[in-house]
Amino acid sequence: MGVQGGISAGAFVLAVSFLAFVAGALMAVAEMAPAGYVRDAYRAGLALVHKRELQATPYATDLWQPARTERRGLQLHDPERSAPGLTLFTSGHAPAAYLIEPDGSVAHHWHASYSRLHDESAAVADPLPDRQVYFRRAHLYPNGDLLALYVGVGDSPWGYGLARLDRSSEVVWKNLDRFHHDLSVAEDGRIVTLTHAYREDVPEGLDHLSRPVLDDYLTVVGPDGRTQHKFSLLETLERSAYRDLLWQTPTYTLADPLHTNAVDVLSQRDASRLAQKIPAAAPGQVLVSFREVGGGLIALVDPVEEELLWAQRGQWRSQHDPDVLPNGNLLLFDNLGDYGAAGRSRVVEIDPAHGGVVWAYGGSEDKPLESVIRSAQQPLANGNVLITESDGGRLLEITREGEPVWEYVNPVRGGEGDEFIPIVSWAQRVDPAQLDTAFRTALLHDHLAYQGGLP
Numbered sequence: 315m316g317v318q319g320g321i322s323a324g325a326f327v328l329a330v331s332f333l334a335f336v337a338g339a340l341m342a343v344a345e346m347a348p349a350g351y352v353r354d355a356y357r358a359g360l361a362l363v364h365k366r367e368l369q370a371t372p373y374a375t376d377l378w379q380p381a382r383t384e385r386r387g388l389q390l391h392d393p394e395r396s397a398p399g400l401t402l403f404t405s406g407h408a409p410a411a412y413l414i415e416p417d418g419s420v421a422h423h424w425h426a427s428y429s430r431l432h433d434e435s436a437a438v439a440d441p442l443p444d445r446q447v448y449f450r451r452a453h454l455y456p457n458g459d460l461l462a463l464y465v466g467v468g469d470s471p472w473g474y475g476l477a478r479l480d481r482s483s484e485v486v487w488k489n490l491d492r493f494h495h496d497l498s499v500a501e502d503g504r505i506v507t508l509t510h511a512y513r514e515d516v517p518e519g520l521d522h523l524s525r526p527v528l529d530d531y532l533t534v535v536g537p538d539g540r541t542q543h544k545f546s547l548l549e550t551l552e553r554s555a556y557r558d559l560l561w562q563t564p565t566y567t568l569a570d571p572l573h574t575n576a577v578d579v580l581s582q583r584d585a586s587r588l589a590q591k592i593p594a595a596a597p598g599q600v601l602v603s604f605r606e607v608g609g610g611l612i613a614l615v616d617p618v619e620e621e622l623l624w625a626q627r628g629q630w631r632s633q634h635d636p637d638v639l640p641n642g643n644l645l646l647f648d649n650l651g652d653y654g655a656a657g658r659s660r661v662v663e664i665d666p667a668h669g670g671v672v673w674a675y676g677g678s679e680d681k682p683l684e685s686v687i688r689s690a691q692q693p694l695a696n697g698n699v700l701i702t703e704s705d706g707g708r709l710l711e712i713t714r715e716g717e718p719v720w721e722y723v724n725p726v727r728g729g730e731g732d733e734f735i736p737i738v739s740w741a742q743r744v745d746p747a748q749l750d751t752a753f754r755t756a757l758l759h760d761h762l763a764y765q766g767g768l769p
Contacts, residue, residue, distance in 0.1 A: 372445045373729045375467045376687065377406035379705045381735040386725035388418030396711050396719040397694040400744045403702070403709060404449040405768070406467075407726045407736035411452045411460055412768055413744065413757075418722055420764035421757045424452075424460045424483045431464075431477055436490035437511075438474055442466040447474055451740050453499050458753035459486060461505065463497050471510045471528060478539060481753060487539035496635075498579045498600070503537040506579040506600055506617065509544060517552040520560055524569035532577065532600065532617055545620045547574055551607070554622035559608040567606045576603035576635050588614075590642035591667040594623045603646070605632050610651075612636050612644065612666075628669035630662060635690040639663065643672065645699070647689045657682030661691045661701055675699070675716050683710075690740045700743050707735040711743075725767050 372378060393416065400421055404411050410425040428447040432438070441447065446467050453461040458481030464474035473494030478486040497507040512526035533544040548571070551560060563571040578601040580588065588595035595614060604611040610633045613625040631650035639645055645663050652660040652674075660676035660683060677683030688704035694711070698719065701710045707724035728734045746754055 372407075373734050375446060376737070377446065377448060377467050378728060378734040378736055379707065381727060381733055382706055383723060385723050386727075388722055390718055390721040391416055391418075392719040395698075395713060395717075397696045397698050397700075397743055398745075400746060401700070401709065401722070401741055402452065402454055402744050403741035404452055404739040405707075405724055405726060405736050406448050406739060407728065409444065409448050409462070409464065410769075411449050411462065413454070414722070415761065416720070419761065420768060422458070422481070422760045423764065423769050424462070424479050424481070425769070426462065426477065426479055426483050426485065428464050428466070428474055431475060431485065431488050431490065433490070436475065437492045438466070438469070438490070441474065442469050448739065450494065451496050453497060453505075454742075454744060454749075456748060456750045456753065457481070458750070458756065461497065461499070463493050463495075463507070465494055471512065473508075473510055476505070476507065476535065476539070481756065489535060489539045489541060491533070491541065493533070495575045496577050498577050500579045500598070501581055504542070505535040505537075506577050507533050507535060508574055508577060509533045510574075517549050519557075520548075520552060522561065522568065523563075523571055526569070528570040528572075530572045530574040532602070532615060534617060543617070545617075547572055547602070547604075547615070550615065550620055550622050551604075551613075554625070556611075556613075556622065556625045559611060559625070559627070562608045563606055564609075571606060573605040574602060575605050577601070578637065580638070584638040587640055587642045588638050588644075588666070591665065592624050592642075599623070601636055601638070601644075603633055603636055605634075612646070624666075626666060626669050628664060629671050630664070632686075634688065637691070637693055639693055642666070645691055645693050647685075647691050647701070648674075649686060649689060652676040652683070655679055655682075657684030659683045659685050659689065659703070661699060673714070675701075675712055681718075688737060688739055692742055694743055695745075700741060702738055702741045704737045704739055707738050709738060709741050 400413050402413050413422040415421050427444040429444050449462045450465040451463040460479045462477050465472050466474045471492050473492030475490040476493040477488040492509050495508050509531045513529050514526050516523050529546050529548045531544045534542045536542050580599045582597045585595050585597040600615045602613045602615050608627045610631050611627050614623045630648040634647045636644045636646040643663050643665050648660050648662045650658050652658050656677040656679050660674050662671050663673035665672050685703050685705040690702040692700040709722040711720035712718050726736050
């Protein structure tokens with residue numbers, strides 16, 4: 315074949331490829347067959363490219379944020395006004411959890427990379443590198459065992475698994491379904507948590523949602539790590555009295571319309587408190603937070619009947635971590651509902667009887683409270699509030715008057731010039747009296763071993 319013939323053949327191939335691209339695009343826009351395959355292949359290609367880009371450097375993921383301060387570790391401790399106890403937190407720089415003393419020193423830590431857990435039982439076939447998989451949430455048992463929820467950042471779905479580790483970080487059991495975001499341990503030892511998966515079938519009447527759609531499942535795991543029960547929250551919401559809120563989902567999240575980010579199973583105590591404001595509340599029901607539905611929805615779900623009993627939206631946006639207060643009100647982290655000068659985030663107390671905000675804390679102009687995603691809060695026994703400001707890599711305890719009495723900044727840094735700080739995903743104040751004697755004794759030894767920065 316001559317040069318002219320080679321050029322003609324090349325031009326022909328390019329022309330056919332271009333026409334195929336145009337035809338595929340037109341079919342996708344017009345929803346003509348096989349538009350679904352073209353669309354899905356395009357999305358899969360984009361997701362793969364994005365996944366590979368994030369693997370090039372951990373600092374491109376949302377596990378790391380530009381550091382707002384050069385300060386590290388303990389910044390403030392008022393022992394007379396802060397709640398006593400240890401503080402457990404998870405950091406985005408590693409699949410690890412840290413238990414620190416009031417002075418910021420490490421009393422104990424747990425670390426277990428996902429690659430140690432991964433096997434053929436995992437729902438995740440091609441996991442991300444360990445540096446992109448972290449503990450999104452944890453639970454400390456009295457004997458020092460840690461329940462860790464693994465999430466992979468830069469993957470979709472991002473739920474990676476659940477594992478119980480002993481105090482030496484050895485695996486007691488693992489369940490590698492796609493657990494994500496949150497967990498809550500019931501009084502009987504069962505674990506109420508979330509899993510998710512893509513599905514092509516959409517409940518009738520919800521044709522506006524993208525396909526495939528990411529559905530969240532309320533999942534109950536036994537104390538032995540075996541899944542006992544799971545059901546679709548999308549279907550539960552669709553057949554409830556609040557189904558119309560599914561039509562108020564932002565267009566940018568039609569492929570992930572719920573984005574369920576919190577579960578809290580009601581104990582006897584919390585159920586009696588919440589019943590003051592929501593008479594339907596009963597032990598065993600689950601307080602659920604949907605980030606996207608209607609701009610941010612809090613709901614009460616019966617896991618036995620698979621029924622949504624109550625739901626409310628209000629003066630908050632993209633919220634996380636609702637907790638029941640002694641007066642029956644709810645305390646939550648409002649990620650995007652503050653429009654003042656001190657950042658977009660705040661912690662709010664709402665009265666679920668009418669949805670109004672009765673108390674709020676939004677930081678100060680010199681130390682704004684701002685975390686677009688993640689974050690948490692914990693009402694403490696002395697009335698104070700422990701705040702996890704994830705994007706800032708900061709933990710802050712305040713009084714109800716808004717006065718800071720304890721502050722801790724993640725001491726880990728990364729990137730050129732240490733310009734990045736890992737997020738602090740979640741934190742909780744722990745009463746040492748609730749821990750077994752053997753573990754408390756071990757903490758004395760561990761505290762001497764963990765001198766310096768975070769292990």
